[in-house]
Amino acid sequence: MLPNVALRPHRSLLARAALAAVTLALAVSTAACTATATPVPDPSSPCGGADVQRGAGFYPDLEKLVPPTLAGATPTIRDSGRYCSTKTLGPLATRHDEVRFAGATFPRTSQSGISLIVYNAPGLTADEVGDAFRAGSGTGRQTELVSDAPRQVGGRTGRRIELINGNTRQVVVVWPSRTPGDVLIVIVVDVSNAAIDDAVAAFDGFGAGRGSPPAAPSGGYHAGASPARAV
Numbered sequence: 152m153l154p155n156v157a158l159r160p161h162r163s164l165l166a167r168a169a170l171a172a173v174t175l176a177l178a179v180s181t182a183a184c185t186a187t188a189t190p191v192p193d194p195s196s197p198c199g200g201a202d203v204q205r206g207a208g209f210y211p212d213l214e215k216l217v218p219p220t221l222a223g224a225t226p227t228i229r230d231s232g233r234y235c236s237t238k239t240l241g242p243l244a245t246r247h248d249e250v251r252f253a254g255a256t257f258p259r260t261s262q263s264g265i266s267l268i269v270y271n272a273p274g275l276t277a278d279e280v281g282d283a284f285r286a287g288s289g290t291g292r293q294t295e296l297v298s299d300a301p302r303q304v305g306g307r308t309g310r311r312i313e314l315i316n317g318n319t320r321q322v323v324v325v326w327p328s329r330t331p332g333d334v335l336i337v338i339v340v341d342v343s344n345a346a347i348d349d350a351v352a353a354f355d356g357f358g359a360g361r362g363s364p365p366a367a368p369s370g371g372y373h374a375g376a377s378p379a380r381a382v
Contacts, residue, residue: 206231295315
């Protein structure tokens with residue numbers, strides 16, 4: 152059992168998306184489904200001082216880039232929103248006032264799973280997002296960086312970051328979409344390399360470009376999830 156680590160992938164782009172994202176959502180997915188609904192803010196209005204705003208259907212166009220199923224499984228969490236403050240943007244705040252996101256979390260077991268996420272902001276790059284995730288991982292007390300290497304996806308260069316956090320293996324794959332400003336992310340906890348590769352291929356085939364028919368996904372996957380911070 153993971154000690155008190157909840158998987159809540161939508162609070163802060165760094166703090167819970169990077170490494171706690173999947174771990175957190177797995178532990179709290181049941182509670183999230185039964186929580187009292189709160190009004191969803193108007194996405195066309197300014198953030199109004201909020202750190203983060205999110206909800207199902209907040210940005211439907213972004214949610215369409217994330218497969219609705221993964222290897223036949225449906226997500227426990229699927230929504231979209233935006234990060235609006237230095238607290239939730241972390242290093243990305245130096246160049247971006249706001250980052251939009253959409254994503255979904257697919258648990259495998261009570262302690263493992265996969266999150267698929269798309270981030271969007273004018274001029275946003277995969278290297279920026281990779282640097283932000285790596286910075287977030289440095290806040291973990293028991294986190295050890297195993298590797299941070301280039302990763303080619305669909306002919307585009309991204310990054311694959313692997314860490315050991317306590318007793319868990321966590322991998323983040325970040326790469327650019329074919330649409331400028333869109334960055335695709337796969338975050339996993341204790342999932343095989345083969346499953347990671349399948350998820351990356353499926354997500355890239357489904358959501359790599361807007362305005363063009365999606366390629367047939369391999370592995371039977373189809374759409375969304377969100378960010379957070381390392382613990």
